[in-house]
Amino acid sequence: MENQKIKIGTIEASQLSEEKAAPQVKTVSILKKVQRQFVPQKSISKRSAFLMGVLAFVFLILAWSVVTYTGIVDPLFAPSPSATLQEAVRMMTSGFWTDIGVTVMRVMLGFAVALLVALPIGIFVGAYAPVAAFFEPVFSFVRYMPASAFIPLFIFWIGIGEKEKIAIIILGSLPQLILMIANNIRNVESSLIEVSYTLGTTPINVLWKVILPKSIPDIMNTIRIVLGWAWTYVIVAEMVGASSGIGYTILQAQRTMKVDSIFVGILILGLIGLICDSVLIMLNKRLFPWSTNER
């Protein structure tokens, strides 16, 4: 790869040196550089990818600054970046940390329970047709019932304590996890299974000797995606009958018209999500360097 890039570079340089006017050469080379980045399906360097990502955030903050500092939007509806930052500092020093902690704990606990149950069921659903025929219709059905619709029922059954919040997260993520893990298992190429049979593996052993090791990176990816969804379930649960958590804080802020607090709450959610995602992606790359499906 690196080699190829250098080669392209030298070819380019030799072509350009034939042209006479120096300033012209420069504009042409920049244009060509940009052009070379815009080839369908072609990847760009890690550094430029990072810069592009940062650029998007810069634009976002810039747009936000423009509409707030110039007074186009009433500060009552949207606080400026600096006001939001100030509010964030104020909230952090007056106990918002505990709310963040509570929410994170709920998500982690609920998701861990869901994963513990979903992992064996998902694996068996993916591997064995009779198990799939039994479980899949039910979970496909439950999957289409929004977890948030169960909140009133769960409050009635379990109350408004921690258990109810965790139950919502479990209900929301369990069917998704099971069905997606089952698919990860199914995606293992049949030729890999067949070849292991011809090398002496038995049908019982093939599950944990071939199918599982092959699908673990994909299952990790499923975990990452569904964990992201679990965050939305917890916030909804915290907006109904809760007395702590990020969702509760956001709802309280709305009641006292503190839009800056709402902004902080939402931004913190995004930030935690981004961190979780990055850590899991990094973990996947570290643990499974052999895997070709990176990302």
Added chain:
Amino acid sequence: MESIKVQGVSKRFTTKKGSVQALNSIDLAIEDKEFVTILGTSGCGKSTLLRIIGGLETASEGHVMCHGSQVTGPGPDRGMVFQQYSLFPWMTIQKNVEFGLKEKGVNKTKRIEIAKQYIDLVGLKGFEDLYPKNLSGGMQQRTALARGLANNPDVLLLDEPFGALDMQTREVMQELLLKVWQTSPKTIVMVTHDIEEAILLANRVVVMSARPGKIKDIIDVDLGKQRDYNTRLTEKFLEYKRQASNLIRTESMKVM
């Protein structure tokens, strides 16, 4: 002694539009340590026949015997190498080649030793600790071959093993396979659609006709045991090629 005996094997696939006859009463006996290639156009059922011998597919009629016992499913006595390499991506080359030995319960030191020997044989010394994704297609297929050989099966079944490789790599692989077979003879059944490949490697070329798949003719290839790339240019080789080409051509025309 007969290694593989295919007796009256037919195969029908049922699809939505009705049933398709893939194979029609195939009879074939393959001797011990014989190299047989099955040659045919695409869709003639040659891969299906190999998969039935391998036990990965069941025959609608008839049966396959391997060293006197009936084939009921896949097993380590009939090793297989597929076109798409099918290496275990989470294992290094070394571990891939050791896999079958480990399944057999061969102890670790012995396993490592045997694997090294076959890795060496296919010319991958020094690549033992790499993962398959770091290797080229040709090198991956060498690994698959080493893995199949290291397990020491009675019969090695090759399903268009070089079909996904470029021409130059394919020729190198053919010579490698010749070398392997010359140094340690073994019953090999190989499916291919490449006429030259079929003749260069085989003691016998089984030419198949299409729809339904039948054995059209069997060509005994008498080119001696020592063959290499020069063999392709000999008068005798060209004569076999002419013969096989004519057989295949009439089949291709029929399908078109």
